Amino acid sequence: xxxxxxxxxxxxxxxxxxxxxxxxxxxxxxxxxxxxxxxxxxxxxxxxxxxxxxxxxxxxxxxxxxxxxxxxxxxxxxxxxxxxxxxxxxxxxxxxxxxxxxxxxxxxxxxxxxxxxxxxxxxxxxxxxxxxxxxxxxxxxxxxxxxxxxxxxxxxxxxxxxxxxxxxxxxxxxxxxx
Numbered sequence: 001x002x003x004x005x006x007x008x009x010x011x012x013x014x015x016x017x018x019x020x021x022x023x024x025x026x027x028x029x030x031x032x033x034x035x036x037x038x039x040x041x042x043x044x045x046x047x048x049x050x051x052x053x054x055x056x057x058x059x060x061x062x063x064x065x066x067x068x069x070x071x072x073x074x075x076x077x078x079x080x081x082x083x084x085x086x087x088x089x090x091x092x093x094x095x096x097x098x099x100x101x102x103x104x105x106x107x108x109x110x111x112x113x114x115x116x117x118x119x120x121x122x123x124x125x126x127x128x129x130x131x132x133x134x135x136x137x138x139x140x141x142x143x144x145x146x147x148x149x150x151x152x153x154x155x156x157x158x159x160x161x162x163x164x165x166x167x168x169x170x171x172x173x174x175x176x177x178x
Contacts, residue, residue, distance in 0.1 A: 032049065033049065033050060034047045034048065034049060035047070035048060035049070035050050035053055037053050037056075037064045038064065039064060039065060039066035039069055040063040040064050040065065040094075041063075041065055041066070041069040041090075041093060041094055041097045042066060042068070042069055042097050043101070044066045044068070044069075046066055046067075056070075060090065061087070061090075063090075065090070069093060069097070072093050073086065073089045073090050073093050074089075076089035076092055076093055077089045
């Protein structure tokens with residue numbers, strides 16, 4: 001753990017009697033001691049004050065946990081079906097991070113990115129439609145907007161414009177247009 005000193009200057013505004021009474025705006029120069037702390041879980045290094053580092057170590061049983069890993073531990077507690085202790089959630093997250101670090105970097109980063117984006121797309125497509133945002137357009141809510149039997153059609157010119165046409169052209173008179 002390395003220690004560095006950061007100089008912080010603070011500007012004090014003039015007194016209640018105005019700038020003449022306080023003289024020129026004065027500066028007080030203070031120094032803040034900062035330590036580098038490496039996350040015991042993911043390996044991220046952060047610069048924090050010693051008091052903050054001590055507070056986090058007390059909270060997590062002597063281990064330094066970065067903010068991202070702390071949120072992951074909280075999420076693990078909430079995600080689990082049965083009630084688990086913070087120590088169990090932290091052990092699970094440590095295990096996950098160790099497996100991730102042991103796997104090493106991908107052989108081809110481009111292929112790795114493509115696979116990751118494919119997984120994101122698949123998950124979003126498999127999610128329930130009610131969870132996804134749906135555009136509120138007249139074609140989705142014709143009944144609510146009292147536009148039954150009408151659709152918007154494009155013109156044939158190179159300058160697109162929308163014209164309102166009778167919907168019975170596209171669906172039969174006896175058929176429902178949904």
